[in-house]
Amino acid sequence: MTTKNVISFPSGGNKSHLRDKTLLIPEMNRTGAHLLAATFRSFGVRARVMDTYKGLDLGKEYTSGKECYPCQVTMGDILHCIEKEREDLGDSFNPTDYIYFMPEAEGPCRFGMYNKYQRIVLDSFPGLEELQILSPTNSDAYSLGDLLAKHQEQDFRKAAYFSMVVTDILDRLLWRIRPYEREPGMTDAYLERSRRSVAHTFEIYGRRKLFAKIMDKLEEILEEAQSIVDPTIAPKPVVGIVGEIYLRMHDHANQDLVRVLEKYGAEVVNASLCEWVNYVSYDGLRQAKREFVLNLKQLRLEPMKASLRKMIGFGGDLLYKEWRQRKVYRRVRGLIDIPEDHKISHLEHSLKESDLFSFDLRTEACLSIASVFEFARGGYNGIVNVYPFTCMPSMTTSAVVKPFLRTLRMPYLDVPCDSTIQPGREAAIRTFMYQAQQHFNQ
Numbered sequence: 006m007t008t009k010n011v012i013s014f015p016s017g018g019n020k021s022h023l024r025d026k027t028l029l030i031p032e033m034n035r036t037g038a039h040l041l042a043a044t045f046r047s048f049g050v051r052a053r054v055m056d057t058y059k060g061l062d063l064g065k066e067y068t069s070g071k072e073c074y075p076c077q078v079t080m081g082d083i084l085h086c087i088e089k090e091r092e093d094l095g096d097s098f099n100p101t102d103y104i105y106f107m108p109e110a111e112g113p114c115r116f117g118m119y120n121k122y123q124r125i126v127l128d129s130f131p132g133l134e135e136l137q138i139l140s141p142t143n144s145d146a147y148s149l150g151d152l153l154a155k156h157q158e159q160d161f162r163k164a165a166y167f168s169m170v171v172t173d174i175l176d177r178l179l180w181r182i183r184p185y186e187r188e189p190g191m192t193d194a195y196l197e198r199s200r201r202s203v204a205h206t207f208e209i210y211g212r213r214k215l216f217a218k219i220m221d222k223l224e225e226i227l228e229e230a231q232s233i234v235d236p237t238i239a240p241k242p243v244v245g246i247v248g249e250i251y252l253r254m255h256d257h258a259n260q261d262l263v264r265v266l267e268k269y270g271a272e273v274v275n276a277s278l279c280e281w282v283n284y285v286s287y288d289g290l291r292q293a294k295r296e297f298v299l300n301l302k303q304l305r306l307e308p309m310k311a312s313l314r315k316m317i318g319f320g321g322d323l324l325y326k327e328w329r330q331r332k333v334y335r336r337v338r339g340l341i342d343i344p345e346d347h348k349i350s351h352l353e354h355s356l357k358e359s360d361l362f363s364f365d366l367r368t369e370a371c372l373s374i375a376s377v378f379e380f381a382r383g384g385y386n387g388i389v390n391v392y393p394f395t396c397m398p399s400m401t402t403s404a405v406v407k408p409f410l411r412t413l414r415m416p417y418l419d420v421p422c423d424s425t426i427q428p429g430r431e432a433a434i435r436t437f438m439y440q441a442q443q444h445f446n447q
């Protein structure tokens with residue numbers, strides 16, 4: 006979609022250089038948002054992470070309640086941010102000074118509609134029609150079109166991807182050490198400090214792709230982690246989290262799910278941020294291969310060439326990501342025992358073996374279902390599926406994995422979320438953790 010103010014790439018239309026504007030980034034994963042903003046800043050873009058969840062009332066006021074919960078939360082984030090800017094800047098507030106970052110995804114679910122809906126709401130406020138939305142899409146692996154100078158695009162993509170791998174490492178570190186910390190609060194304080202210092206290194210070295218310097222900083226941080234762990238605390242049941250990416254990552258929206266699980270005795274491993282990003286390249290390659298075969302059968306030369314170009318593009322992208330991710334994990338796992346991330350091809354293979362779902366159906370369901378199989382085989386003691394109330398791919402996941410896990414006697418919990426506080430939620434988590442502990446003791 007390209008309207009006056011929703012910039013869809015790479016279809017053209019209203020392209021403007023980001024460096025004159027402030028790019029407003031919503032906070033889905035706290036570390037991820039700050040590292041991405043630092044990477045943008047390293048490329049000369051004035052990027053800022055918006056406060057999150059403070060504008061939830063506004064988000065609710067300007068949605069009907071039928072939208073996906075992340076749409077409601079992010080709606081509130083942007084409205085709150087603009088309201089605050091207006092208050093702080095008074096007459097010098099100018100909506101054209103900002104670009105709101107809201108990626109989209111094609112496919113059989115509603116993520117692709119967030120930016121369209123939010124555009125309609127912003128347009129209903131006098132003046133905010135001029136506030137642009139930057140919406141890179143998965144159909145071209147989240148290309149930024151020509152918003153950055155052409156020669157910077159590839160470098161930016163590499164640095165941004167690297168920031169996501171580092172985000173996953175820091176998250177995995179947090180989940181690995183917090184249940185075993187010497188004193189309550191030590192890990193959170195240490196992680197907040199580390200997040201700031203890593204963001205600083207991205208700002209300095211990101212544009213020049215001096216990733217070795219960033220890795221040196223990361224190693225320093227990991228070495229410090231050893232001093233937080235109390236070696237006398239016994240190992241705990243390990244719980245895997247799958248589900249919808251926003252809810253998995255956003256602590257406010259999932260009502261601090263990881264912390265509540267830890268409170269009742271779990272060590273948690275959440276699915277990663279890179280999982281989705283790698284899947285986008287993998288799925289692009291898959292679709293391009295299908296197109297190629299179809300065109301070959303019909304002997305259509307030009308479309309064949311086009312799909313071959315797409316295969317090379319998505320394939321190269323995927324190879325690079327997997328190589329980069331492997332390299333970082335290898336170095337980090339020499340210092341601290343965190344779980345490795347899975348390859349998407351491995352997940353597809355695992356789904357094919359089970360014959361319970363197919364990558365052809367796309368969406369996060371194929372990732373979540375396959376991850377559940379991986380967790381079940383990998384010695385985990387329980388699995389949680391967290392998602393926005395009414396989320397289609399996550400409810401599909403639930404329907405497919407429940408009978409499978411029942412046969413394995415593996416504890417499983419669905420955690421649907423909206424902004425309400427469910428009175429029985431903590432009791433359900435406590436019961437689930439009791440079962441996970443029994444599974445662990447077996």
Ligand code: SF4
Nearest residue numbers: 073114115116396397
């Ligand atoms: S994955 Fe779920 S929450 Fe996200 S857009 Fe799709 S239906 Fe909505």
